[in-house]
Structure formats: structure tokens, C-alpha cells
Amino acid sequence: MFVNILTEKIQSSWRNSKKITQPSLKACRAVGFVKSTCNNLDGKGKVAFTAAATSASSTWNSGTLVFNVVIxxxxxxxxxxxxxFTAPFPGTYVFYVSANEYSAQGLGLDIVLNNVPKARLLASNSASNQTGTNVVVLVLQKGDKVWVNHFHGKGFWTQTVSLTTFTGFRI
Structure with a gap:
């Protein structure tokens, strides 16, 4: 019962002021919440993004895929x-990429951490508009960099509401 009341007080403090007071943080820790959970109650450390490519290319075949529209x-x-993506805080992050190949040309992309490929997605060239997806969980230090890099094929397809996206968030 005490834990429920204290949890509600902490949550109420967050909702009402968007800033947790020092006594509330101490109380959060005192009832057994993980320190990082209590620290994140003040809104600091939250990281999440989705970016989209909104213009298709039939010729793109090297380098970093730039998702030019931030959602x-x-x-x-x-x-x-x-x-x-540059990690503003250390922690565990999830990254997800979805990409459509262009007109049966095939497409292979890598999710790269600091110049080291960590996961790969492939969209087959067996038919037009094949989709490749992959997800990876990475432990990052502040300043680590993650991007999507060309591995295979040529071009990517998208529409005004994007089919080709890059998402990441800290857990």
C-alpha cells in the first residue's frame, strides 16, 4: 500500500511539474526502483527518433543512406x-530499419556502429518493391555513432508517406 501511494506521488509530481523534486527521487530509490529508472523520471536521458527517406532513387549505390525527413x-x-545518429547518453539502444528496393534491383543495407556493421537487411531482386527489415540492440557510449550504410544493390523506393525509415530509441 505504501509503495502504491509513493509511486502515485512520484507520478503525480512528474505529471504536475514535469520536474521531480529531490525528495521524490530519494523516495523513488528508497522503495527499490532501479536508480536509472528514478533518474529518468525527470525527462532527462530520453532518446527516440524516426527519420524517413521521402524521395526514391534508382541509382543510389554507396555510402550512408540519409533519411532526410525527421518524424x-x-x-x-x-x-x-x-x-x-550520435548517442547523447550512454545506454542500451534499439535500432530498426525498413527499406524497399527499387524496381527489382535488389538492396542490401547494414546498420553500422562506429564503422562496424552490426546487422544487415536484404530486399530481394526477385520482384519489384521487396522490403528488407532488421532490428538490433546495441550498448552505446555517449558519442557513439550509428547509421545505415549501403552493402549491395542499387536504388531504394519510397513514397510521400515513407516506406524507407530508420528508427532508434534508448531503453
Whole structure:
């Protein structure tokens, strides 16, 4: 009962002020919440983004795939000019990529951490508009960089409401 009342007080403090007071943080820790959970109650450390490619290319065949439209960018880690996510905080992150190949040309992409490929997605060239997806969980240090890099094929397809996206968030 006490834990429920205290939890409600902490949550109420968050909802009402968007800033947890020091006594509430101490109380959060005192009832057994993990320290990082209590620290995140003040809104610091939240990171999440989704970026989209909104213009198709029939010829793209090297380098970083730049997702030029930011749908959300909590924590400002994603750079839409370079296509690179830079971790603003250390922690465990999840990254997901979905991409459509262009007109049966095939497409292979890598999710890259600091120049090291960590996961690969493939969209077959057996028919037009095949989709490749993959997800990876990575432990990052502040300043680590993650991006999507060309591995195979040529071109990617998308529409105004994007079919080709890059998402990441801290858990």
C-alpha cells in the first residue's frame, strides 16, 4: 500500500511539474526502483527518433543512406543532413530499419556502429518493391555513432508517406 501511494506521488509530481523534486527521487530509490529508472523520471536521458527517406532513387549505390525527413527526434541524436545518429547518453539502444528496393534491383543495407556493421537487411531482386527489415540492440557510449550504410544493390523506393525509415530509441 505504501509503495502504491509513493509511486502515485512520484507520478503525480512528474505529471504536475514535469520536474521531480529531490525528495521524490530519494523516495523513488528508497522503495527499490532501479536508480536509472528514478533518474529518468525527470525527462532527462530520453532518446527516440524516426527519420524517413521521402524521395526514391534508382541509382543510389554507396555510402550512408540519409533519411532526410525527421518524424521525431527526442534528445536530438539524429542528424538529417548526415544520416548519422550520435548517442547523447550512454545506454542500451534499439535500432530498426525498413527499406524497399527499387524496381527489382535488389538492396542490401547494414546498420553500422562506429564503422562496424552490426546487422544487415536484404530486399530481394526477385520482384519489384521487396522490403528488407532488421532490428538490433546495441550498448552505446555517449558519442557513439550509428547509421545505415549501403552493402549491395542499387536504388531504394519510397513514397510521400515513407516506406524507407530508420528508427532508434534508448531503453
Amino acid at each position: 521525431s527526434n527526442v534528445g536530438n541524436g539524429y542528424n538529417k543532413s548526415t544520416g548519422v
